Amino acid sequence: MIRIGLTGSIGMGKSTVARMFADHGIPGHDADATVHKLYSGRAAPMIEDAFPGTTRDGKVDRTLLSPNVLGKPEAMKKLEVIVHPLVREEEQAFLEVAKQDRRRAVLLDIPLLFETGGGVRVDVCVVVSAPKDVQRQRVLERPGMSEERFEAICSKQMPDSEKRARAHFVIETGYSLDMTRRSVASVVRAIAGMG
Known part of the structure; x- marks a missing residue:
């Protein structure tokens, strides 16, 4: 089973591209979605213990947590020590199911893959x-996002040029969805040839 790591900085279009891989029958595990689920479940009490006053109704409230960590x-680091092992457990469970289903390839959507x-x-x-201008526009259109928060997130991430240099494949998302779809299809074909 080929494990495809999908990454890219904030606002680059990972979720859209992950859905396109799914359209080719390649199931995905989304680390961000997993964190979201954990914040509403088993990670919430652990985070409340570490950062008192950051949960509401038994769920982590990101607007309360952000000022504590950004x-x-x-x-x-304290937050990551709590969350990362839980995300890895969920990822492992996903990989086990994919193996049982005899999947030829899976997609792991990991925002900070290289970092x-x-x-x-x-x-x-x-x-x-x-x-960069497309990325900035996409991110600033998100609810609750500010220029300051965008810059803080970017400063934590490896520069796009370095990620591109480390990649086996780069998918450009700054143009039409159709072009992105064609790029994904050609990457899927290339990866199928590796199997």
Whole structure:
């Protein structure tokens, strides 16, 4: 089973590209969606213990958590120690199911793939990329996003140029959806040839 690592900086179009891979029959595991689920479930009490006052109704409230961790490396590390092992457990469970289903390939959508050394967990790295102005526009259109928050998130991420240099494949998302779809199809064909 080929494990495809999908990554790219914030606002580059990972979710859209992941859906396109799914259209080709390649199931995906989304680390961000998993974190979201964990914040509403088993991670919530652990995060409340570490950062009192950051949950509401038994769920982590990101607007309360953000000021506690953004721009604070020690606090961020404390949060990651709680969340990352839980995400890895969920990822493992996903891989087990895919193996039982005899999938030829799976997609692991990991936002900080290179930053966290996750490249060793995948066979192929696919980077989703768009021009900086397109990225900025997409991110600033998100609810609750500010220029300051966008810059803080970007400062934590490896520069796009470096991600592109480390990738086996780069999928450009700054143009039409049709062009992106064609890029995904050609990457799927290339990966199928590796199997």
